[in-house]
Amino acid sequence: MGEHIVIIGNGIAGITCARYLRKLNHQTQITVVGGETEHFFSRTALMYVYMGHMKFEHTKPYEDWFWKKNNINLVFDWVTKIDTESNQLALKNSTKLNYDKLVLATGSKPNKFGWPGENLHGVQGLYSVQDLELMEKNTANIKKAVVVGGGLIGVEMAEMLHSRGIKVDYLIREDNFWGNVLPKVDGDFIANHLKNDHEINLHFNTELEFIGGDSKQNVTSVFTSHGNEIKCDFVGLTVGVSPNIELVKQTKIETKLGVLVNKKFETNIENIYAIGDCAEFTNPVKGRKPIEQVWYTGRIMGETLAKILCGKNVEYNPGPWFNSAKFFDIEYQTYGVVPNKLEPNQNEFIWKDEKNRRLIHLVFEQETEKFLGINSFGIRLRHEIFDAWLTKGKTINYCLAHFEDANFDPEFYKAFSYDFVDAFNKKFGKSIKVKRKSWLRILNPLAS
Amino acid sequence: MKHLKTIGLVLFLLGLITFVSSLFVGSFSIKQSELNTLLNENEKQNLLESFQTEIADKNFASAFEFTNKITSVFSAKNEELKTLQQWDKVMWNSPQEFALPIVKSAAQGSIKNNKTFWLLITIGLCCFGGLIFILPDLNLYKTKGVKNENVFKSSIKSQGIVGIITGAFLISFYILLYWFPSYIVSWVLIVDPISELLSGNPASQWFLYGLLYTLIMLVMGIRMLIKYRGNKYQIFRTISVMFFQTAFAFLIPEILVRLNQPYMDFKNIWPLDYDFFFQWNLDQLIASGGIGIFMLVWGILLFAIAVPVFTYFYGKRWYCSWVCGCGGLAETMGDPFRQLSNKTLKAWKIERISIHSVLVFAVLMTIATLYSYFSGEYQILGVETSSIQKTYGFLIGSAFAGVVGTGFYPLMGNRMWCRFGCPLAGYIGIIQKFKSKFRITTNGGQCISCGNCSTYCEMGIDVRWYAQRGQNIVRSSCVGCGVCSAVCPRGVLKLENGSEIKRVNDNPILIGDKNIQVIHETF
Numbered sequence: 001m002g003e004h005i006v007i008i009g010n011g012i013a014g015i016t017c018a019r020y021l022r023k024l025n026h027q028t029q030i031t032v033v034g035g036e037t038e039h040f041f042s043r044t045a046l047m048y049v050y051m052g053h054m055k056f057e058h059t060k061p062y063e064d065w066f067w068k069k070n071n072i073n074l075v076f077d078w079v080t081k082i083d084t085e086s087n088q089l090a091l092k093n094s095t096k097l098n099y100d101k102l103v104l105a106t107g108s109k110p111n112k113f114g115w116p117g118e119n120l121h122g123v124q125g126l127y128s129v130q131d132l133e134l135m136e137k138n139t140a141n142i143k144k145a146v147v148v149g150g151g152l153i154g155v156e157m158a159e160m161l162h163s164r165g166i167k168v169d170y171l172i173r174e175d176n177f178w179g180n181v182l183p184k185v186d187g188d189f190i191a192n193h194l195k196n197d198h199e200i201n202l203h204f205n206t207e208l209e210f211i212g213g214d215s216k217q218n219v220t221s222v223f224t225s226h227g228n229e230i231k232c233d234f235v236g237l238t239v240g241v242s243p244n245i246e247l248v249k250q251t252k253i254e255t256k257l258g259v260l261v262n263k264k265f266e267t268n269i270e271n272i273y274a275i276g277d278c279a280e281f282t283n284p285v286k287g288r289k290p291i292e293q294v295w296y297t298g299r300i301m302g303e304t305l306a307k308i309l310c311g312k313n314v315e316y317n318p319g320p321w322f323n324s325a326k327f328f329d330i331e332y333q334t335y336g337v338v339p340n341k342l343e344p345n346q347n348e349f350i351w352k353d354e355k356n357r358r359l360i361h362l363v364f365e366q367e368t369e370k371f372l373g374i375n376s377f378g379i380r381l382r383h384e385i386f387d388a389w390l391t392k393g394k395t396i397n398y399c400l401a402h403f404e405d406a407n408f409d410p411e412f413y414k415a416f417s418y419d420f421v422d423a424f425n426k427k428f429g430k431s432i433k434v435k436r437k438s439w440l441r442i443l444n445p446l447a448s
Numbered sequence: 449m450k451h452l453k454t455i456g457l458v459l460f461l462l463g464l465i466t467f468v469s470s471l472f473v474g475s476f477s478i479k480q481s482e483l484n485t486l487l488n489e490n491e492k493q494n495l496l497e498s499f500q501t502e503i504a505d506k507n508f509a510s511a512f513e514f515t516n517k518i519t520s521v522f523s524a525k526n527e528e529l530k531t532l533q534q535w536d537k538v539m540w541n542s543p544q545e546f547a548l549p550i551v552k553s554a555a556q557g558s559i560k561n562n563k564t565f566w567l568l569i570t571i572g573l574c575c576f577g578g579l580i581f582i583l584p585d586l587n588l589y590k591t592k593g594v595k596n597e598n599v600f601k602s603s604i605k606s607q608g609i610v611g612i613i614t615g616a617f618l619i620s621f622y623i624l625l626y627w628f629p630s631y632i633v634s635w636v637l638i639v640d641p642i643s644e645l646l647s648g649n650p651a652s653q654w655f656l657y658g659l660l661y662t663l664i665m666l667v668m669g670i671r672m673l674i675k676y677r678g679n680k681y682q683i684f685r686t687i688s689v690m691f692f693q694t695a696f697a698f699l700i701p702e703i704l705v706r707l708n709q710p711y712m713d714f715k716n717i718w719p720l721d722y723d724f725f726f727q728w729n730l731d732q733l734i735a736s737g738g739i740g741i742f743m744l745v746w747g748i749l750l751f752a753i754a755v756p757v758f759t760y761f762y763g764k765r766w767y768c769s770w771v772c773g774c775g776g777l778a779e780t781m782g783d784p785f786r787q788l789s790n791k792t793l794k795a796w797k798i799e800r801i802s803i804h805s806v807l808v809f810a811v812l813m814t815i816a817t818l819y820s821y822f823s824g825e826y827q828i829l830g831v832e833t834s835s836i837q838k839t840y841g842f843l844i845g846s847a848f849a850g851v852v853g854t855g856f857y858p859l860m861g862n863r864m865w866c867r868f869g870c871p872l873a874g875y876i877g878i879i880q881k882f883k884s885k886f887r888i889t890t891n892g893g894q895c896i897s898c899g900n901c902s903t904y905c906e907m908g909i910d911v912r913w914y915a916q917r918g919q920n921i922v923r924s925s926c927v928g929c930g931v932c933s934a935v936c937p938r939g940v941l942k943l944e945n946g947s948e949i950k951r952v953n954d955n956p957i958l959i960g961d962k963n964i965q966v967i968h969e970t971f
């Protein structure tokens with residue numbers, strides 16, 4: 001028997017770690033404890049279950065036999081206490097569990113800010129399967145809903161409600177959609193889509209004051225910072241998430257917002273590590289945030305930690321930032337960094353095709369013309385190409401000239417790059433010519 | 449707009465009800481003189497006597513009663529001849545096949561006299577209602593995104609009670625069509641006017657089937673075009689299957705018949721076209737002179753040259769999602785059911801055994817057929833060639849391809865036949881897997897494992913399994929429908945014909961983690 005590694009949390013971070021541990025080492029004893037669901041599922045797909053695109057079954061990336069076959073022991077239960085002295089976990093329904101090494105991958109929980117009325121019936125966030133079940137109940141046969149918080153989960157919730165014919169009022173604190181991430185042009189572009197194509201009622205620069213209910217403790221309306229009352233039967237609170245560290249707080253493990261770790265995911269206690277949404281880097285990787293709450297980073301952290309636990313000398317070393325989302329019908333991808341407000345030494349180029357709901361937003365260094373990042377709406381782009389361009393520090397000229405290599409839209413798509421490179425040339429007095437797509441370059445993006 | 453859809457649905461259902469009811473309309477009686485013209489010499493000798501007393505000039509209330517009468521007389525006579533060992537007099541056709549022309553010409557009443565009217569209030573009304581149901585979607589959904597809302601809340605699309613009823617209806621239709629055609633004589637009568645217009649001949653049950661098939665593909669093709677109108681790949685390939693069905697499978701063969709040429713569907717390829725090398729077909733082609741020889745050569749070139757070459761450049765999809773009639777029906781009428789395919793590893797295992805067994809069966813049957821053709825022997829290794837052919841025709845040609853293949857759409861998804869049964873798909877799949885430029889490229893690290901792709905893959909491929917590990921999808925069963933790519937919310941999948949190098953990446957790298965490259969170097 002090898003050492004016993006116990007992972008708390010069967011989300012993407014914990015499960016990826018378990019899978020790679022097993023891949024790299026056949027001896028280790030691996031146990032994953034998760035209280036939310038018996039088997040790993042894709043949190044990102046919760047909305048599709050609500051909308052009827054899928055059944056819950058479909059959100060499970062691995063068939064149920066997979067875990068046993070790979071000798072990964074699953075415990076469907078909640079950890080109630082960590083005893084760092086005796087290396088022991090107390091569980092809610094089962095007997096205690098001893099570990100040699102412990103991995104914390106407990107994810108996040110939705111924020112609540114102590115608003116009056118936030119505990120009324122019909123007021124909720126969306127994070128877990130249980131939240132989804134509750135939402136199913138809370139939204140049965142209702143007509144009007146308010147969503148609070150202009151971020152990714154908020155817009156998903158708006159889409160979910162809209163798909164059931166529920167009228168949505170959407171309160172957004174900033175003056176543009178997802179304002180702490182998207183530049184105003186991009187945010188407005190999405191806001192227009194929500195307003196014009198899907199009749200979502202957006203209220204910018206508006207905060208929630210309190211939530212009103214009736215004598216049965218059911219929500220009846222929200223009151224905004226402008227003193228307006230909006231009648232509703234449901235309130236979705238999606239004002240961000242924060243690390244889920246209740247469990248850890250009672251221990252000697254150091255925390256701030258999340259569980260504090262170094263780039264090897266080590267906490268202050270020797271044999272305890274943290275990954276995924278719940279981890280907070282004391283010294284984040286340059287250009288990255290201390291807490292990263294996305295699917296991809298959870299996956300990368302899980303894989304990296306598995307290697308570390310198997311004795312490989314690596315640390316968290318993500319490549320250039322990337323992410324993606326979908327706002328109703330508009331797909332969004334981003335590579336590199338497009339700040340919501342330009343830094344002094346940066347310049348940008350924006351190309352918009354309102355009719356076809358497409359937008360490209362490029363940012364580059366003013367002097368060196370080094371390409372820094374792109375937001376793309378309605379156009380799919382090749383990750384590998386952008387990763388190579390960013391890694392090698394290509395110039396904006398190079399990227400635009402080779403843009404056709406990077407297009408990832410389904411076949412027979414219209415090649416837009418000719419249009420927007422024209423516009424770019426006009427704006428900046430350049431004469432970049434778009435080259436034809438080349439398989440040679442696509443397959444060896446780091447070569448040229 | 450929603451109301452218009454409801455009206456469309458009501459009209460469609462009315463059409464369907466009239467269509468089914470028409471089977472019970474009319475009475476049947478046949479004159480002695482008509483019987484004389486319908487029976488051949490042997491049949492006359494065998495049956496005319498009993499027919500005179502039991503059938504001629506009598507009135508029967510329904511096609512079922514009348515058919516049963518004819519088939520019982522027919523079978524009784526055959527039994528008698530067999531016990532007497534009068535083998536030269538035994539009639540070898542099936543009683544149902546035998547009955548169909550008699551029942552058809554015996555039909556009396558409203559349908560026989562107003563075929564066009566009945567055509568309009570049955571099939572016509574169904575098409576019209578269907579279109580009224582479908583077209584408002586253009587207006588209902590302003591944006592071009594794929595809408596799969598409430599698929600798993602709809603009874604018909606998620607194996608609910610309506611789905612089961614629909615499946616039962618389709619299965620019954622195929623059973624009647626293949627084995628009891630004279631029960632559905634009203635339907636054959638209804639489409640007579642169109643058949644006469646095209647080929648000059650009255651309709652057979654096969655014409656009925658071809659017409660329904662084509663109309664369903666056209667109406668449901670329009671639905672497909674609207675649903676995926678934001679995606680040019682989907683638009684082009686849907687138009688393509690609609691075209692090939694209408695022109696190649698339906699119109700051209702009928703016109704050939706009108707011109708006294710052999711019936712041929714120029715896009716049907718052996719071994720899907722399993723009777724291509726059957727004696728009757730070869731004889732007919734060779735007897736038709738130049739054009740027949742051309743057809744023969746064409747048929748051979750298709751499977752020997754066109755399939756490998758096109759598959760090398762474009763993958764299986766060039767046929768299965770752009771040309772094939774079975775594929776065409778699956779992609780149009782079958783689209784609402786694509787999510788019902790089984791994605792388990794177990795299903796994949798069964799699929800590989802089953803499709804390749806059918807391929808082997810088809811090849812062996814064809815070898816036996818050709819052996820008999822050239823040697824003149826009726827048997828090969830002690831087995832009668834004709835019984836091998838009959839078994840294949842019954843089990844694979846009718847039961848699998850028809851009853852299971854289409855009847856099970858609402859029960860087990862729309863590509864049951866293509867996935868588990870089609871020998872041509874088996875053959876093309878082997879080429880696609882080992883020698884092709886086609887792959888579905890996975891977009892670096894962008895997959896969020898949501899599962900939309902796997903859910904909507906009609907071939908039951910667990911696309912997500914590959915996508916989430918950054919691996920390209922190279923699977924023999926992938927028909928390249930492109931729907932996984934269309935429904936992916938993160939732009940992760942792209943069907944493309946690239947270079948063979950780096951097509952299969954067995955050790956995929958999930959982009960976004962710089963460590964992985966480091967590790968690769970140290971290996």
Ligand SMILES: Cc1cc2nc3c(=O)[nH]c(=O)nc-3n(C[C@H](O)[C@H](O)[C@H](O)COP(=O)(O)OP(=O)(O)OC[C@H]3O[C@@H](n4cnc5c(N)ncnc54)[C@H](O)[C@@H]3O)c2cc1C
Nearest residue numbers: 009011012013034035036078079106107276277293294295
């Ligand atoms: C609705 C929604 C949509 C999203 N969409 C996207 C997207 O499109 N793209 C993207 O990049 N990110 C998305 N995210 C964010 C992404 O899902 C998270 O970043 C990711 O799931 C975090 O993974 P994790 O493994 O760190 O934690 P989690 O997925 O939260 O997993 C942690 C698990 O541990 C369990 N757990 C916690 N404490 C205990 C305990 N004491 N005992 C036992 N079990 C415990 C939790 O119940 C949970 O199941 C979305 C999130 C939500 C809520």
Ligand code: SF4
Nearest residue numbers: 895898899901915936
């Ligand atoms: S649909 Fe796209 S994001 Fe979802 S699992 Fe499939 S490839 Fe991944």
Ligand code: SF4
Nearest residue numbers: 905926927929930932
């Ligand atoms: S993998 Fe994609 S393209 Fe291939 S059959 Fe499945 S859904 Fe269609």
